[in-house]
Amino acid sequence: MGCGASEFENIEQGAIVHGLDPKTLLEELNASITHTITPTSQARYRIEHNIPDCIGCSACAAIHPNNWEMKEVNGEIKALPKKEHFDDGEFELNNEAAEVCPVNVIHIHDQKMNKKII
Numbered sequence: 277m278g279c280g281a282s283e284f285e286n287i288e289q290g291a292i293v294h295g296l297d298p299k300t301l302l303e304e305l306n307a308s309i310t311h312t313i314t315p316t317s318q319a320r321y322r323i324e325h326n327i328p329d330c331i332g333c334s335a336c337a338a339i340h341p342n343n344w345e346m347k348e349v350n351g352e353i354k355a356l357p358k359k360e361h362f363d364d365g366e367f368e369l370n371n372e373a374a375e376v377c378p379v380n381v382i383h384i385h386d387q388k389m390n391k392k393i394i
């Protein structure tokens with residue numbers, strides 16, 4: 277609610293003051309938010325990386341340097357993914373990076389099948 281008179285109003289009160297149906301307004305706001313995050317959530321795969329347990333061996337970055345890089349995190353060298361969401365074209369190398377990890381801290385979640393692959 278953007279006008280000065282709306283201070284301390286909640287969304288329902290603001291909608292009513294402006295002659296809007298609160299339920300419709302909330303549906304439209306939620307649709308707007310969903311639309312904003314859709315590009316990220318539409319990628320098929322999502323990386324789950326347990327950063328605290330990464331021992332910084334660089335094996336993942338050696339296998340797939342386009343997506344894994346070594347950086348200092350709280351005084352320790354850790355691997356970090358450049359992209360956490362990706363599609364089929366990037367699956368093989370990210371999967372190899374996960375397989376080569378000696379402490380199994382890289383996991384790949386298939387969002388289409390709703391299951392953890394590795």
Ligand code: SF4
Pocket residue numbers: 329330331332333334335336337354355373376377378379380381382
């Ligand atoms: S392979 Fe595993 S332990 Fe080694 S840097 Fe990558 S995430 Fe960390």
